[in-house]
Amino acid sequence: MTKRLSEKTLHRLTRLLSAPMIRVDCGRLCAPANDGLPQCCDPRITVPILYADEFAWHSRTGSQWRRYKPKKKADRKWVSELDPYYVPAVCRSPKQCDRSRRALVCRMFPFEPYVDRRGRLRGLVYHDVKTERCPLIGRSQRLFYAEYVRRSLVFWSEVFRKVPTEHELYARESRKRRRRCRRKGRKLRLITPGRCSDRPRTWRVSGGGVLLASTRR
Numbered sequence: 001m002t003k004r005l006s007e008k009t010l011h012r013l014t015r016l017l018s019a020p021m022i023r024v025d026c027g028r029l030c031a032p033a034n035d036g037l038p039q040c041c042d043p044r045i046t047v048p049i050l051y052a053d054e055f056a057w058h059s060r061t062g063s064q065w066r067r068y069k070p071k072k073k074a075d076r077k078w079v080s081e082l083d084p085y086y087v088p089a090v091c092r093s094p095k096q097c098d099r100s101r102r103a104l105v106c107r108m109f110p111f112e113p114y115v116d117r118r119g120r121l122r123g124l125v126y127h128d129v130k131t132e133r134c135p136l137i138g139r140s141q142r143l144f145y146a147e148y149v150r151r152s153l154v155f156w157s158e159v160f161r162k163v164p165t166e167h168e169l170y171a172r173e174s175r176k177r178r179r180r181c182r183r184k185g186r187k188l189r190l191i192t193p194g195r196c197s198d199r200p201r202t203w204r205v206s207g208g209g210v211l212l213a214s215t216r217r
C-alpha cells in the first residue's frame, strides 16, 4: 500500500492536535457515568479508527494500540467494508491513558471537518451520531479554545491534501448533514475559531468528577 503519511508528517499532525480543546481533562466529565472510563475510550462503545500509516508508526514505536478483532457478525461486516487505509484499533490501557501516545482520532473527537458544496473546508462540526454520549456535543462554542479549532483546520487541510479519500468521505458526510438540516429545518452549526474563545469558559466539576455547570472565568 502506498505510504501517504510519512513519520515526519505524522509528528506534525500530532503536534497540531496537541493543543488543549477545553480547560479541563474532558474525560472527567463523562467517565463517572461510565464506570470511571471516558466514553470515547471504552471499546464497548467506540472503536477508534487509525490511518494505516499511523497504526504502523504506533506499532513500530510502542505497544499502545492493537488491531481490533471483531467477534460479532455485524462488526466483522463493518470492518470488511472499511477502506483498507483505515485500521480499527483498540487502545491497550484505556484506564491509564498515555496521552503522548493518543491516536489522531482521540485528539479530534467529538469534532469532524465540514466541507461545503464546492469542496472547501469551512469549519468543524460535532459528530452527529444519535448514540453518541459525549457531553461536549452541542455545547456552546465559547467553551472551546479558538487555537484548538484553528490548528484543527490546518490539520484537516493537510490531511485532505495527503489522503484524498478523507476529503471524499467528509464531503459525503457534509452533504448528508446539509440534507438532514434541510429536512428538519435546522440551521447548520459551524464551529470556527472566530466563534470560539482565546479565554474559554471553565467547567465546574464536583469532587466525584460530575459535570455541574460551566461558568465564565
Ligand code: SF4
Pocket (backbone or CB within 6 Å): 026, 027, 028, 029, 030, 031, 038, 039, 040, 041, 109, 110, 133, 134, 135, 136
Ligand atoms: S471527548 Fe467526550 S466522550 Fe471523549 S473523553 Fe471527552 S467528554 Fe468524554
Ligand code: SF4
Pocket (backbone or CB within 6 Å): 038, 040, 041, 042, 048, 091, 092, 093, 094, 095, 096, 097, 098, 099, 101, 102, 103, 106
Ligand atoms: S489513547 Fe487515551 S484517549 Fe485514546 S482511546 Fe486510549 S485512553 Fe482514550
